[in-house]
Amino acid sequence: MSTEHPEGLNLNGLEEQATDGQSRPTDICSSNSMASVAEYYTGKSVLITGATGFMGKVLVEKLLRCCPEVKALYVLVRPKAGQSMQQRVSDMMKCKLFDRVREDNPDFHQKIIPISSELTQPGLAISPEDVETLTACINIVFHCAATIRFDEPLKHALQLNVIATQQLLGLAQQMHHLEAFIHISTAYANCNRKHIDEVIYPPPVEPKKLIESLEWMDDGIVRDITPRLIGDRPNTYTYTKALAEYVVQQEQDKLNIGIIRPSIVGASWQEPFPGWIDNFNGPSGVFIAAGKGILRTMRANNDAVADLIPVDVVINLTLAAGWYTAVHRPKTALVYNCTTGGINPFHWGEIEHHVMSSFKRNPLEQAFRRPNANITSNYLINQYWILVSHKFPALIYDLFLRLSGQKPQMMRIFNRLHKAISLLEYFSSQDWEWNSENMSMLMSQLTPEDRKTFNFDVRQLNWPEYIENYCIGTKKYVLNEDMSDIPAARQHLRKLRNIRYTFNTLLVVFIWRVFIARSQMARNIWYFVVSLCFKFLSYFRASSTLTN
């Protein structure tokens, strides 16, 4: 079966065996085709880039827990923030995410082999000895590393998302026993289209030409021409991820390739436990800001599909795709749109409702205000609420901080928040339609047992329950707050409510006082209202005396 698309460069090559005589690896044991996913990984050496990142960590955990016979996981890691590569990997393994693996096998760390690598450097800065080791033993590569920042300067995004991918593909070609190369892309690589099929679309520019031209330009020039280059894409991230897909596709004759395109990756749904999340990216930061009562308004379309996908679903699909690519060796690179919208849609309006009610039940500690965020697609309404519900309270709070001898900080926090949400609004204000046939095809290829162990059937996802666990996850794992402190957090919210009532009453009285002092009409209204109240009271008193 193959899928054609008039504009796409790539044709799906489902179920095609590599009989084309190309130089693609053919040393795969035929018994593999009978193997289950976990059995396939038995005795395999796996190379993972981006293992210290959000998705990389979940991938490492799942492989160790559900494919315990995997031989070794080679992880490319760079030293960072004064920490050595070894230190970073051992810190990662201490993380709560690995609790279940630790229980099953306390020596699991022995299977993780860190390899020093800086992906932006020539040859990925891997030592010749390590290159030799990798080329001799790696069976499957998962390429997760990328810069996912939306405001990344084009040169850097190109260096990491495109050039590093090219270099890794070069290294993969030298690997003697490589069976599959799995590249993690994004469902938004082609967000300039409304309907996105599982094909690689023509790149906005020939990557080689772009790389050559940017080489001689200084950063200022590149910054100036970036909007023209990225065209109808919202940022350098989606633009460079689209180029990377093309670069990966170029090697499909030499390697067995699978490309995974997840949409907005959120907290885990089921594994290793519900609600695991460790960063502020995408919706997580928005949820936290709303839960803390900082974010009160955001531009989003209530009726647009919120294409969130749990991280464990993405990883299960990735591992299954690794198995499928290695065992069935599709003739051309297979693309898997890993999305929920077409299968089990949920909308931003519903997300808003469930996030708010979840944070009311399980409040975050030391909230700035009571959680009450609203989304609107109207620009002017949003600007109004930004002024009234963001800037005004921030100004008052900073004034209070100044008066009490502390450093003002709220306005700075709001400025950062506004910058972040302005970059996200593109994705929350419209919706896309992704074809996810390959995801269904892959599911149909799994044994019933694998379908449970590597579950990516999002039809079973109960959104309200998922969002509740997601919000609790941000509290427990991102903010490191204790669930036993919830009564105190609720008490704090009650205190905030009382402050608000008092403040509002004082404000009304103050405004009225000012009016009365300046306007005869306001005074007349005031006397009229007071005399009406007085008359009503007298009538009430008189009638109650009569009945007695």
Ligand SMILES: CCCCCCCCCCCCCCCCCC(=O)SCCNC(=O)CCNC(=O)[C@H](O)C(C)(C)COP(=O)(O)OP(=O)(O)OC[C@H]1O[C@@H](n2cnc3c(N)ncnc32)[C@H](O)[C@@H]1OP(=O)(O)O
């Ligand atoms: C209520 C209901 C609402 C419902 C509506 C919700 C709508 C949500 C919409 C979400 C749409 C998401 C779309 C994503 C689509 C593409 C998916 C992908 O392929 S790719 C995946 C998607 N990719 C992305 O999502 C990337 C987007 N992010 C970025 O591009 C950048 O972070 C930035 C430009 C936003 C800020 O840059 P910059 O100002 O330089 O700030 P830094 O980054 O350097 O962080 C500095 C420090 O602040 C921390 N912190 C951060 N945020 C928050 C927060 N909200 N709060 C508190 N803290 C926060 C941060 O941890 C760090 O701490 P530390 O390490 O210093 O201790």
Ligand SMILES: NC(=O)C1=CN([C@@H]2O[C@H](COP(=O)(O)OP(=O)(O)OC[C@H]3O[C@@H](n4cnc5c(N)ncnc54)[C@H](OP(=O)(O)O)[C@@H]3O)[C@@H](O)[C@H]2O)C=CC1
């Ligand atoms: N999160 C999401 O919502 C989505 C993510 N994706 C894709 O999934 C993949 C993983 O994303 P995610 O885990 O969220 O991203 P993270 O930012 O959490 O992780 C990125 C990883 O890449 C590594 N990395 C970055 N720069 C370098 C470098 N110069 N040298 C070596 N390693 C480097 C990071 O290492 P270090 O720890 O040293 O910084 C980290 O391990 C990406 O390809 C992304 O495009 C796709 C759709 C949605």
